[in-house]
Amino acid sequence: MISTIPQLGLGTWKLHGEQLISSLRSAFSLGYRHLDTAWIYHNEKEIGSLLSQSSIPRSELRITTKVRFDGLLTHQKAPFKLSDFSYSQLETRFHQTLQDLKTEYLDLVLLHRPSTPDNDAQAFETLLRLKKTGKIRQVGVSNFSFPQLELLYFRFGSEIFTNQIEWHVCLSSPELETFAKEKKLILTAYSPLAQGHLLSYAPFLALAEECQLPPAQLALAYLLTKGSIVIPKASSQERLQENFEAQKLVLAPKIIARLDQLPKHHRYCNPSFAPLNELL
Template sequence: MKKFELKNGNEIPALGLGTSGLRGKECTKVVKKALDLGYRHIDTADMYGNHQAIAAALNQSDIKRKDLFITSKIKSEDLKYNDLKKAADRLLNELDIEYFDLLLIHWPSPEIPVEESLKAMKELKEAGKTKNVGVSNFTIPLLKEALEYDSNLITVNQVEFHPTLYQKDLLDFAFKNDIILTAYSPLAQGEVFKNSVLESLGKKYDKSPAQLALRWLIEKNIVAIPKASSENHLKNNLDVFDWNFPVDAAREMELLDQNNRLIDPGYPKFN
């Protein structure tokens, strides 16, 4: 599995399994299958309500903890200093792990200063409860605030990113500040399969639109966390490394942006 280096020298697998919408026994089964197929990076969040189901899959597997990369996220309601620390302990307990590989602020809150949450995150890192700290759904102004607080703390910003939402300015800013982007909804929640350009490129090169979208991201040093539940989809999405990315496919995919944002709760202001 290809990995990207974070600014603190740690590494993050370039592909992970998204688990939003997976719950209970189905979630345990899918995560177990994913681990068997070779996934090592699992993305979850307090909001997904599936920590215990993921813990069950991790506990059934004999993969060593150090070979796994587990990301979870603190929800906006828990971003005050004390609440965040309490939530982190609860999430570790639910996941039945001693530390997160990556702990993210899920969504910024208009009411709670970024610095207050980052102070708690920094202390969690110092206490060994998370190897890496990051944010999610942060715009450039919010990232600047985070960097002002501590230019070394934030290693990742997880944001919606796919060929029809190509956030070039955010990517450039992240690159300049040594922050890795993780693309959520990398398959545009299934919309990539309705895109005629991806469909015809897929036919031409015998790849699925999902594979092209994921490889397009990985070529840009962006981590991708597609959610999949069937074995076929899990396998298809993992097979994105050992083939050449055709130059004309890369070129055509640069032109697919439509500012097609699928998730926008109103804060932060994205445009």
């Protein structure tokens, strides 16, 4: 548990319909209490429907969602316009999210992606205003590079609870990690299995075999040891349980050191509009 957010959560990107419902039910039965979603995932209404029928008290759950700039950009859309990255719809979308998730408040709300410094600051101020009303417990960001996070931090300081980033055994940002540690910010790791690529990466698999651990457990335990919040996605009961039990592992320092030595430049979530260097 980090502050009030469980260190291991369940990611729900691309989960819909029966697969989503089955995954959530299995996760709850295993003890998961932290869910991660986003406006752009288009599954908040389905999640809300299940939560409204769950016997788990809302006070025991921690729900993270992410709000997004106005433009619905794809990896292919170009050229970009500054107006695409305004947050004029943020508050409207936030209240729709509350309605869809059938909850009176959210535990953690993030800006899903950076846009421009002025837009990000204005959007963050909106989140802080909503936080003061009690509709949000914590606020943060997602996919912010070190310069972007540093700039926002100098304006808002410790109001930034976390930066959710792609982070796994084969991808890290030493600058971000050092900055977060110095400022007592939490990093949240999405795609902690590198979108499945780790499960076919021979050097990592060899180390997992040496440790006599399932590869996914080793990958998650590594990030948990770093003090991050980790939100793997899983749909099968077996994989959900395997991931959940990663919390029990204590890795030897020599194993952590060897994992640290693996290449750290393999990024798998890199849309062309992030970061928006051509607009900054």
